Every structure is written in C-alpha cells, then in structure tokens.
Amino acid sequence: MEAGVKGKVQAELEKIVGGEYVSASRPDLYSYSRDMSEHEPAWPDFVVMPDGVAEIQGVLRLANREKIAVIPYTAGDNVGGLTLPLRGGIILDLKRMNRLIEFNEPDRYIVVEPGYNFGDLRRLLDRQYPHLWYSFPGAPGVSSLMSNALLMGFGRLTNVIGTNAENVNGLEAVLPTGEVVKIGSAAVTSSWANRAPLPDLAGLFLGWQGATGVVTKISVQLWPRHPFKHIRAVLVEGIRPACNLARRLAQTRVAEIIEVWTFEDAPGADKDKGSRVNEGKQQGAISMRGERTNATYDRPPGPDTISVVVTLAADSEEEMKAKQSLLDVIIRRELKGAKFRELPREMVGLIEEDLPVTGSAPLGGLTWVGSMGPTSRWAEALEKIYPIYDRYRLRRAAILAPFRSGHYGMLRLVVQFYKGDPDEVERVGKCMREILEVVLDHGFIPYKAPAWAVAEMMKRSDPGWAGLLARVKKMLDPNDIMNPGRYGDTGK
Amino acid sequence: MDVLDVVREWNIRCAQCGDCKAFKTLFLPSCPSGHRFKFNSYFATGRLMIGRGLKEGVLALEDDDVIDRLYTCTVCRACDENCGNFPGGHIVDVIEGLRQMAVSAGCLLPAHQVMVDSLKKNDNVLERPREERGDWARGLGLKDITAGRAEVVYRAGCLLSFDPEMQGVARDAVALLRRAGVDVGIEGRDEVCCGGRAYEIGQVAEFTKYAEHNVEAYNNAGVGRVVLSCADGLSHLKLLYPRLDIKMNFEVLHLVEYLDLLLKEGRLRFTGEVPLKVTYHDPCHLGRYAGIFEPPRDVLRSIPGLELVEMERSRQFSWCCGAGAGVKQAYPDFALWTARERIKEARETGAEALVTACPWCERNFKDALKESGESFGVYDIAELALRAV
Incomplete structure (x- = not known):
C-alpha cells in the first residue's frame, strides 16, 4: 500500500476504533x-481491533470504499492458513468482542460474540450449568466458538448433531458494504431459538471462511450433559475392520462420539510436559506427538494399529449398562476374525479430559487435509493415502469420525512437522497436495480448506454451482474485499 | 550455539496454538501484557515470533515497538506454565535471551538505563546512596556478618533496605527469627543488589558481577543459610546463581520456608489471635519459579484467628502482580493496571486483605491502591506472623 494512502487509512481507522x-x-x-501451518507468510497492512457492530460497520465501509482486503480473525489457530492476509489489508482481530449476549437455559442456546471462546463456555457450564454441554472440539481453550461453527468444524457430539454449523440457530453479520443483517428466527422475532422454517440464509455465511461478511453474533445450541460417561478404546489391526466397526457403531446411535485414530506410536516422544490427554494417547500407542524425526522417518513394516475410541453417555446406571452391553455385542460381531485388544482402563481414563488440548504440535508445525464425505469410502481412501505418507517419509496420521449416525463423516489427514527445516516444509506441502487429490477422488470435501485446496476444488466443481457461488459473492462483496483467496474469489 | 540460534530453535517450535494465553483448566487470562494490550505481539507466542523475525532478518531491534514488546513482559512464567509444546519451560529464557541481544545492540529503555546507572553508582536499582543500605536495621543490635559469624544471614535486598514504607517488613522478619532463637546477622551497608533485575532486563555482565560478589561474601562469612523476604532475590540466588557454576557453601531459603520450618520444629509458636480474613498472592518468583506454594499457606494457617481463602488463580496459576523484570520502572501504568486486576480478584474472595511474600508485589499493590484511592489491606506474611507471637 502506498505510504500516503496508508497514512490516510490509518488515521480513519484510528478515528473509528481508537488509536x-x-x-x-x-x-x-x-x-x-x-500460523501453525506450512503456508507461506503473508503480511497485513494493519491490525485493527474493533469493539462493537458500529465500529465494524465503519471499518468495512472504509475498506469497501478504498478496496482494501479485510480478514476476520479470532484466535488464528485454524490449521488451514485461513487468516493469512493473502493480499495484505486489514486483519480484523475480534478478540475484544467476547461477550455472552444471551444464555437461554429453557431453550438451551447461547448467543455470543466472535471472541467468546471454548474456555469461556466450558468455565460457565462447569460452574453454573453442569447439566448442559456443547459439542467441544479438541482445540485450545482460546479458540473461538463462533469461528469453529462458521467453518463447519468438528466437535465431540458429531455422531449426534453433525458439524457445529448444524448447531447454529441464527446469526448477525455486517456485510462488506456496511449493512447489518440477522439470520434465523431473530430476523423476525425476539428469539434466537431456531433457523427453520424460514428460507435458510445462514448458508450465505456458513462455510464461507469469512469471505462474505463479518459475523458479529451467533446463536448455538446446547445439549444435555449426561451424568454417566464411559470411554472405551479398542486397538484394531488393519484399516478395514476398524472402519467397519466405527460405521456400525455410528448407525446404532449408541455413542455420542466415535473417533478412529490412526496415529503411529512415537517412541521416545517427549513426555516431560504436555497434557494428560496427550500422555494417555502416547502410552496407548495412539500418539499424535512426534519427535523431530519426520525428515528421516521410515515406517517399519507390519500392519497398522488403529484405535477406535467410543464415548458413551447415559442418564442412569441402567442405561449405561445397556449401552455397554450393546457395545460389547457390536465389537465382538464386527471384529470377528480381526486382531484387536483393549486399551487398558488407566490409559482410557487419561483420554477423558476433553478440553483444553495442549501440546498438540510439539514440532511447531501442524497441518492437515481435513475433509468430510462418505464413510463407506474411508478405508479405500486411506489405503491410497498411506503410500503417499510413506513416499514423503512422513508419519501416517489420520482421524476419522462419523457424523449424524454415520450418514457422512470426517477424514482428517494430519501432519506434524518441524518448521525449521525448509525441505521438510516443502515435502509436507507436496504431500498435502497429493492427499487432496485422493480425498476428492473418493468423494470427500476439504473443510477449513486452505486457498490452494479451494482453487483445486473449484477446478473440479460443477460450473452451475461455481457460477452461483461467484454471483452470491459478487452480490454480497462487490469489491471483493473479504478474506481474499477463499470461496468465490475472482482473483482480482 | 549463540543466543539467536537458541532463540530460533524455540521460536520455530512455537505452534502459535494460543495455549499460553489462558490458564488451562481455569480458562482465565494468564498473560498480563497480552490481556492488557490485546495484540498478538504482546503474548508469548507473539514475542517468540518477534525472535524468529529478528533471526530471519525481517525484523530489526530498531523497528518501532520491537523493544517495547520485548520489555512489556514481566517474565512471570505463566506462559511457560501453560505451554504444552516447550518441555521444561523455555519461553521466558527466550525472552530474556532477546533482551540480552537488545542490550548488546545498545537498545536500552531510558528507565532501565537509570537502573543500570544506579547499580553502577550505588549497588542498588533504586537510585539511593549506598551508605544508607543498612539503615533499616539501625537500633536493632543485629550482628554484622562482615565482622563476626552468624548461623543465618538475613538478606534485606534493595527494596526493603531503602523504601521507608517497606523497611518494617525486614524488621519484622528479623524479629521473628530472633523470637525463634535463630542466630541471625546481616551485611548492613555492605550488602549489594542480587543482580537479578539486571539479568531480567538483559544486563548479564552486571548480574554476573553481583552474583560472584555475593557468593564470595557469603562463602567467606561462613554462613550456613541465607534467608530472604524478597521472592525475586530468592529465585535469583537459588536458581540463577548456580548457572554461573560457582560453588555456594550455603543454603538459600525464603523467609516463609524458614518460618514454616521453625514452626514445625517447635522453635516458633503463634499464640496471639489475628482475626482477619485474608487471601494469599503467590509471587511468581516464589511460586512458579521456585515451586514454593505450601509453606506460606502453612504459616498463615498456623496463625490463630486468621482465615485463609484462595483466589481462583492461585499457586502455579497465579496472576502476576505486574512489577517484575523492569516493568514497574519502564511501564508504571501497565504495572498498576496488572496489580488492580489482582486486587479485584482478591476482593471477590470476600477477604479483607491481600497477603504476599515479596516486597515488589506488596509495593505494587500498595501503589495501585494509592493511585485508585481505594482501601484494602496489603501485608507481608512477616507482619501478620509477628502479630501472632
């Protein structure tokens, strides 16, 4: 940005939000x-921290007039490079807007601002509403609840509710041109309880990665927190029996969450510090912690040990016993003929601490191709993806989880890497690109997709869909200022 | 490996996950500068990135605000407590390494230059004449260890030696030791700064000079124990001095550790009632640095009539007082803001007073109350303990 223009813009920004x-x-x-991913750094021209809808309107009107890019930002820990300012511009850091606007206990929803985070909600529920729960992801406590929902993120109730976007009752957003809109029942009534049965305009903001406006309030659903909880982890040899077991369990709806972890053990991985969660995962041969060895990692021969971790929840001992019996029956039936063993109880106990998750990237770098698609093709996709990891001499690592009783599910291919080795960073980037091809070939769609993955998808997409997407983007963001490089970007 | 190489290694290993920003399990803010100023560069993760930028040449120490970001950290180690990526706690080491670089490059904050000049001229960081160092003990008839032997030397440190409002803490401390029959002496006007503040602002040469001097003085005096009321001094003597690889023939104890020991051995007894509801503030250097959490609480619980209630952020999850590492001198408003946050938290417990075990914390709390015109009790443990004997 030219210095004279920059000075003028800065003065106006300071007038809007304060110096x-x-x-x-x-x-x-x-x-x-x-950010933590392998993506190239990109510098913004300004960092601006508004507090309130009026200030955001002011910033967006200015940016729209001057055609300056605006990148909504909360915690910046999205693993997809989604807040890197690819064309410079203004980072709109929303952490000052961290208010809880409404806690509606009878209708079990909350309305919050962008900076309200998982830690805030967990603390509130633990202390004041222990009977209520949220679909918390395995993320740091400082991660934004709103961003996770808008990005269609994963949470630990996914087998019941699907992504956290499906948990959204409504929202309020500032359009790039400065107008404020409400979506859902709050657009018509004083209640934020539901989206249906209005025409569902939430799709103008959900999944768009901040490319259509700045969401300033969101209403999300709370769920019952059951007093009885039980986690069971089975270590299965081979991809197919593990995937089949997870799919079958999902269909019964016996569990709140079923996760399939295909992390390889990391012998000698640092155990000095880190959460008990990681310690448990580590000792149970399901670690995602690694050493600085990716650069030279050669996988030993032999079958993969896959962990299927099932969380049961119940309102009474009787209900829990019944669920455990059903779980026993399904495990015995589905794993007939397969080699498997139980993760010892003391290890399972360590997995129970859902939040916060710390130390998940001890090498400093973490990236993934996270995707959602048909669970029937999990095993087939993984069998194609594993040789890619091996070829790039990176550790095989994936997390799978069925959503909404397994109607679809997550296939997340993860790589930890050491950011200090340019060769390793380059190999990780190439590996991710090859994995994306396989993922798309098998019907999976990347979520929290980085710009390069969005571009790849757009090449494959139905022209009608791509055209509609571009028209929607143009209508909402005529000067293409919102988070460039994401969906609907014209590349100008 | 030079400082920058060490810094680079750790900077690269910061995943920018944000765990350093809040106390785990409590989900409450942990970093005073980050919580106050909000921009990422004020959190540990941002400071590590600045180190990376310096190493890679995309940032320079002379760039606007680089020095400011490096020196608005109180080195309270709350980030180290929360980080799951850096085994053993290295974030503050990196920040101190970056400050050493800044000093080598001649980038010094004016307020810190005043401290360094004062050290060079007066052997204290408070710009007070050297000859007034032992005045706090005038009339107490304490042994002078430079002239004779004592089992224990009480080290007052800079603040308790020179701040008239704080000198009572040192007098209370030695009074307690004498009540327990401890053979205690002082260095009087020959005592010099511990050098810790110099280390924290990147002045390693100054620190080394004082560390070598002090170790030699205590070794030569043949003292068995050095006892301090200052948490900063305790952690510098106990944790920093050994890094110099000089043999220390004495044990270093904080007063609260020693009082706890004396109480448990029956050499000291609390009999007088102190009817007060208090909450205890863990000084960062006593708690997170030296791991001393229970002795101060045990001492307080031993005082008849005194009720101890805890703040939510306590022990290893304690919120910093805001005074440390040269912040009080260079950023006084921020230091007072941090203290006010803590006082607010103390009030929320229903306590009538805040008790601590570090003169820097106490000074900053008192200054914050003075500035805001509020009234709330602030005590050193020694003061309450003495009321009970």
Whole structure:
C-alpha cells in the first residue's frame, strides 16, 4: 500500500476504533503473518481491533470504499492458513468482542460474540450449568466458538448433531458494504431459538471462511450433559475392520462420539510436559506427538494399529449398562476374525479430559487435509493415502469420525512437522497436495480448506454451482474485499 | 550455539496454538501484557515470533515497538506454565535471551538505563546512596556478618533496605527469627543488589558481577543459610546463581520456608489471635519459579484467628502482580493496571486483605491502591506472623 494512502487509512481507522486498537507497526504485523501451518507468510497492512457492530460497520465501509482486503480473525489457530492476509489489508482481530449476549437455559442456546471462546463456555457450564454441554472440539481453550461453527468444524457430539454449523440457530453479520443483517428466527422475532422454517440464509455465511461478511453474533445450541460417561478404546489391526466397526457403531446411535485414530506410536516422544490427554494417547500407542524425526522417518513394516475410541453417555446406571452391553455385542460381531485388544482402563481414563488440548504440535508445525464425505469410502481412501505418507517419509496420521449416525463423516489427514527445516516444509506441502487429490477422488470435501485446496476444488466443481457461488459473492462483496483467496474469489 | 540460534530453535517450535494465553483448566487470562494490550505481539507466542523475525532478518531491534514488546513482559512464567509444546519451560529464557541481544545492540529503555546507572553508582536499582543500605536495621543490635559469624544471614535486598514504607517488613522478619532463637546477622551497608533485575532486563555482565560478589561474601562469612523476604532475590540466588557454576557453601531459603520450618520444629509458636480474613498472592518468583506454594499457606494457617481463602488463580496459576523484570520502572501504568486486576480478584474472595511474600508485589499493590484511592489491606506474611507471637 502506498505510504500516503496508508497514512490516510490509518488515521480513519484510528478515528473509528481508537488509536490504541490500530497498529501498523512491524512486530504487530509480523505476528499475524504466519500460523501453525506450512503456508507461506503473508503480511497485513494493519491490525485493527474493533469493539462493537458500529465500529465494524465503519471499518468495512472504509475498506469497501478504498478496496482494501479485510480478514476476520479470532484466535488464528485454524490449521488451514485461513487468516493469512493473502493480499495484505486489514486483519480484523475480534478478540475484544467476547461477550455472552444471551444464555437461554429453557431453550438451551447461547448467543455470543466472535471472541467468546471454548474456555469461556466450558468455565460457565462447569460452574453454573453442569447439566448442559456443547459439542467441544479438541482445540485450545482460546479458540473461538463462533469461528469453529462458521467453518463447519468438528466437535465431540458429531455422531449426534453433525458439524457445529448444524448447531447454529441464527446469526448477525455486517456485510462488506456496511449493512447489518440477522439470520434465523431473530430476523423476525425476539428469539434466537431456531433457523427453520424460514428460507435458510445462514448458508450465505456458513462455510464461507469469512469471505462474505463479518459475523458479529451467533446463536448455538446446547445439549444435555449426561451424568454417566464411559470411554472405551479398542486397538484394531488393519484399516478395514476398524472402519467397519466405527460405521456400525455410528448407525446404532449408541455413542455420542466415535473417533478412529490412526496415529503411529512415537517412541521416545517427549513426555516431560504436555497434557494428560496427550500422555494417555502416547502410552496407548495412539500418539499424535512426534519427535523431530519426520525428515528421516521410515515406517517399519507390519500392519497398522488403529484405535477406535467410543464415548458413551447415559442418564442412569441402567442405561449405561445397556449401552455397554450393546457395545460389547457390536465389537465382538464386527471384529470377528480381526486382531484387536483393549486399551487398558488407566490409559482410557487419561483420554477423558476433553478440553483444553495442549501440546498438540510439539514440532511447531501442524497441518492437515481435513475433509468430510462418505464413510463407506474411508478405508479405500486411506489405503491410497498411506503410500503417499510413506513416499514423503512422513508419519501416517489420520482421524476419522462419523457424523449424524454415520450418514457422512470426517477424514482428517494430519501432519506434524518441524518448521525449521525448509525441505521438510516443502515435502509436507507436496504431500498435502497429493492427499487432496485422493480425498476428492473418493468423494470427500476439504473443510477449513486452505486457498490452494479451494482453487483445486473449484477446478473440479460443477460450473452451475461455481457460477452461483461467484454471483452470491459478487452480490454480497462487490469489491471483493473479504478474506481474499477463499470461496468465490475472482482473483482480482 | 549463540543466543539467536537458541532463540530460533524455540521460536520455530512455537505452534502459535494460543495455549499460553489462558490458564488451562481455569480458562482465565494468564498473560498480563497480552490481556492488557490485546495484540498478538504482546503474548508469548507473539514475542517468540518477534525472535524468529529478528533471526530471519525481517525484523530489526530498531523497528518501532520491537523493544517495547520485548520489555512489556514481566517474565512471570505463566506462559511457560501453560505451554504444552516447550518441555521444561523455555519461553521466558527466550525472552530474556532477546533482551540480552537488545542490550548488546545498545537498545536500552531510558528507565532501565537509570537502573543500570544506579547499580553502577550505588549497588542498588533504586537510585539511593549506598551508605544508607543498612539503615533499616539501625537500633536493632543485629550482628554484622562482615565482622563476626552468624548461623543465618538475613538478606534485606534493595527494596526493603531503602523504601521507608517497606523497611518494617525486614524488621519484622528479623524479629521473628530472633523470637525463634535463630542466630541471625546481616551485611548492613555492605550488602549489594542480587543482580537479578539486571539479568531480567538483559544486563548479564552486571548480574554476573553481583552474583560472584555475593557468593564470595557469603562463602567467606561462613554462613550456613541465607534467608530472604524478597521472592525475586530468592529465585535469583537459588536458581540463577548456580548457572554461573560457582560453588555456594550455603543454603538459600525464603523467609516463609524458614518460618514454616521453625514452626514445625517447635522453635516458633503463634499464640496471639489475628482475626482477619485474608487471601494469599503467590509471587511468581516464589511460586512458579521456585515451586514454593505450601509453606506460606502453612504459616498463615498456623496463625490463630486468621482465615485463609484462595483466589481462583492461585499457586502455579497465579496472576502476576505486574512489577517484575523492569516493568514497574519502564511501564508504571501497565504495572498498576496488572496489580488492580489482582486486587479485584482478591476482593471477590470476600477477604479483607491481600497477603504476599515479596516486597515488589506488596509495593505494587500498595501503589495501585494509592493511585485508585481505594482501601484494602496489603501485608507481608512477616507482619501478620509477628502479630501472632
């Protein structure tokens, strides 16, 4: 940005949000130029921290007039490079907007601002509403609840409710041109309880990665927290029996969450510090912690040990016993002829601490091709993906989870890497691109997809769908200022 | 490996996950500067990125705000407590390494230059004449260890030696030791700064000078124990001095550890009632640094009539007072803001007073109350303990 223009824009931004909350200083800009993924750094021109809808309207009107890119930002820990300012512009850091607007206990929903995070909600539920729960993901406590929902993220009730976008009752957003809109029942009534049966305009914001506006409030559903909980983990040899077991369990709806972890053990991985969750995963041969050995990792021969982790929840001992019996029956039936063993109880106990998840990227780098698609093709896709990991000498690592009784499911291919080795970073990037091809070939769609993955999908997409997407984007964001490089970007 | 190589290694291993921003399991803010100023560069993860930028040459120490971001950290180690990626706690080491680089490059904050000049001239960081160092003990008839032997030396440190409002803490401390029959002496006007504050602002040469001097002085005096009321001093003597690889022939104890020991051995007894509801603030250097969490609480619980209630952020999850690592001198408003946050939390417990075990914390809390015109009790443990004997 030309210096004269930059000075003028900065002065206007300071007028809108106050000088204390606008920065163009190099250390501030640099600290927003990278994330944990392998993506190239990209510097913003400004970091701006608004507090309130009116300030966001002011910033967007200015940006729209001057055609400056705006990137909505909460915690920046999305693993997809989604808040890297690919064309510079304004990072709109929303962490000051962290209010709980409404807690509706009878109708079990909350309305929150973008900076309200999982830690805030977990703390509130634990202390004041222990009978209620949310579909918390395995994310740090500082991650934004709203961003996870808008990005159609995963949570630990997915077998019941699907992605956290399916948990959204409504929202309020500021359009790139400055108008404020409400979506869902709040658009018509004083209640934020539901989206149906209005025409569902939530799709103008859900899944768009901040490319259509800045969401300022969101209403999400809360779920019962059952007093009885039981986690069981089975270590299965081979991909197919493990996938079949998870799919079968999903269909019965016996479990709140079923996760399939295909992490290889990381012998000698650092055990000095880190959460008990990681410790448990580590000792149970299901670790996602690794050493600085990816660069030279050669996989030993032999079958993969896959962990199928099932969480049961019940309102009474009788209900729990019944669920455990059913689980026993399904495990015995589905794993007939397969080799498997139970993860010892003391290890399972360590997995029970859902949040926060710490130390999940001890090498400093974490990236993935996260995707959702048909669970019937999990095993087939993994059998094609594993040789790719091996070829790039990276550890095989995947997390699978059925959503909504297994009607679809998550296939997340994860790589931890050491960011200090340029060769390793390059190999990780190439590996992810090859994996994306396989994922798409098998009917899976990447979520929290980085810009390069979106571009790849657009090449394959139905022209009618792509055209409609472009028209919607153009209608909402005529000057293409919102989070460039994402869905509907014209590349200008 | 030079400082920058160490810094680079750790910077690269920061995943920018944000765990450093809040206390795990409590989900409450942990980083004073991040919570106050909000931009990423004020959190540990941002500071590590700045280190990476310096190493890679995309940032320079002379860039606007780089020095500010490095020095608004109180080195409270809350980030190290939360980080799951850096085994053993290395974030603060990196930040201190970056400060050493800044000093080598001549980038010094004016307020810190004043401290360094004061050290060079007066052997204290408070710009007070060297000859006033032992005045706090005038009339107490304490042994002078430079002239004779004592089993224990009580080290007052800079703040308790020179701050008239705080000197009572040192007098209470030695009074307690004498009540327990401890053979205690002091260095009087020959005592010098521990050098810890110099280390924290990147002045390693100054630190080394004082560390070598102090170790030699205590070794030569033949003391068995050095006892301090200052949590910063305790952690510098106990944790930093050994890094210099000089043999220390004495044990270093904080007063609260020693009082706890004396109580448990029956050498000290609390009999007087102190009817007060208090909450205890863990000084970062005593708690997170030195791992001393229970002795101060045990001492407080031993005082008849005193009720101890806990703040939610306590022990290893304690919120910093805001005074540390040169922040009080260079960023006084931010230091007071941090203290006010803590006082607010203390009030929420229903306590009538905040008790601590570090003069820097106490000074900052008192200054925050003075500035806001509020009234709330702030005590050193020694003061309450002495009321009970």
